[in-house]
Amino acid sequence: MPYSLYIHLPYCLVKCPYCDFNAYAAKSWPEEQYMDALAAELRHYISQPPWAEQSIATIYFGGGTPSLFAPRSFARFLTLVSNLASIAEDAEITLEADPATVTPEKLSGYRAVGINRLSVGVQSFQPQLLKTLGRIHTPEDAHDTLTWARAAGFANLSMDVIFAVPGQTPAMLADDLTLAHGHALEHLSTYSLTYEEHTPFFAMKKKGTLRPVEEDDEVAMYLLIQERCVAAGYRHYEISSFARPGFSARHNANYWNGTSYLGLGAGAHSFSAASAWGTRWSNERLPRRYMEKALTHGTATTTVETLTREQAMSEFVFLNLRQLHGLTPAAFTARFGVDFDEQFPHVTDLLTEGLLTSTSGRLTLSPQGLLLADTIFASFV
Numbered sequence: 001m002p003y004s005l006y007i008h009l010p011y012c013l014v015k016c017p018y019c020d021f022n023a024y025a026a027k028s029w030p031e032e033q034y035m036d037a038l039a040a041e042l043r044h045y046i047s048q049p050p051w052a053e054q055s056i057a058t059i060y061f062g063g064g065t066p067s068l069f070a071p072r073s074f075a076r077f078l079t080l081v082s083n084l085a086s087i088a089e090d091a092e093i094t095l096e097a098d099p100a101t102v103t104p105e106k107l108s109g110y111r112a113v114g115i116n117r118l119s120v121g122v123q124s125f126q127p128q129l130l131k132t133l134g135r136i137h138t139p140e141d142a143h144d145t146l147t148w149a150r151a152a153g154f155a156n157l158s159m160d161v162i163f164a165v166p167g168q169t170p171a172m173l174a175d176d177l178t179l180a181h182g183h184a185l186e187h188l189s190t191y192s193l194t195y196e197e198h199t200p201f202f203a204m205k206k207k208g209t210l211r212p213v214e215e216d217d218e219v220a221m222y223l224l225i226q227e228r229c230v231a232a233g234y235r236h237y238e239i240s241s242f243a244r245p246g247f248s249a250r251h252n253a254n255y256w257n258g259t260s261y262l263g264l265g266a267g268a269h270s271f272s273a274a275s276a277w278g279t280r281w282s283n284e285r286l287p288r289r290y291m292e293k294a295l296t297h298g299t300a301t302t303t304v305e306t307l308t309r310e311q312a313m314s315e316f317v318f319l320n321l322r323q324l325h326g327l328t329p330a331a332f333t334a335r336f337g338v339d340f341d342e343q344f345p346h347v348t349d350l351l352t353e354g355l356l357t358s359t360s361g362r363l364t365l366s367p368q369g370l371l372l373a374d375t376i377f378a379s380f381v
């Protein structure tokens, strides 16, 4: 089975106060050494099962801020990958870009080395919301990045939008969507702001210095996104994701569909579907320790987890349900040898309450269910 490759680049110019990703503020970063560590890790894994002799369907450079790294670093890495493994001819190769860190030349450089999809961390076009979020780019930087990316030859552009930001009104969100649609993007990822433990935003919310958007307003904003994106010709294909036909994020879809993925870099996670119910592992999170380990041993794994059948069943359900095409109970039975309704009898209640819908043998989240997805998923664990 073709697999996916994820590469984590953990450096950012500043750490945004809402962010709980494995990202570190840095004025400079050991780009060469970090790429050496990635190369060492790649060499270690690539000849082992389940990666050996399989082709790579998608590659994703995430972070952190991958666009801090120069095109030549990606050229070097992608050349190594293609020397050691086979990259599918139509592989989707994505790079996350922060508008504060790019120039037209840099974007042309990324395209020239084979990156064919850009995911731009715009978040909002409203100056006051960017300030609240602690972002260091301006709305003009965001517009420029999208325009330069097109000029550089990117035919597959995605943009992140954050909603339910303190101080945001539905009118501001509507304006953001209009501006985003003005760039005729292929894909939009929309996330409601969450207050993750150990972030400054979490502490500010607790102290009462940051007032979250009211729940009703958050729901109204999510509904507004759905309405505007669908009206603009996008297909709502996953809870947070909208795509023009043919432009769903293939890398993410592979995660949701249980495909194996190899994660390289500080804090990266991997999953192998080769064992009975799957195995996942994760890397050392601190970049310095990650590099030391990867350069010395070729691997920087810290935790390994073998999934149980029950865990695999739960994951199968919510990874499928988060996609709007949902799941077929027959596929569940084929994989696990047990009747879906028998394993999860509460599905009848979810259908009666109108949170799930059953049509032509497919079970999907209803519009109401989409708003309560986390609660519904938790009921399958």
Ligand code: SF4
Pocket (backbone or CB within 6 Å): 011, 012, 014, 015, 016, 019, 020, 021, 023, 063, 064, 065, 098, 121
């Ligand atoms: S730029 Fe992205 S990864 Fe970096 S701190 Fe901000 S939200 Fe986190």
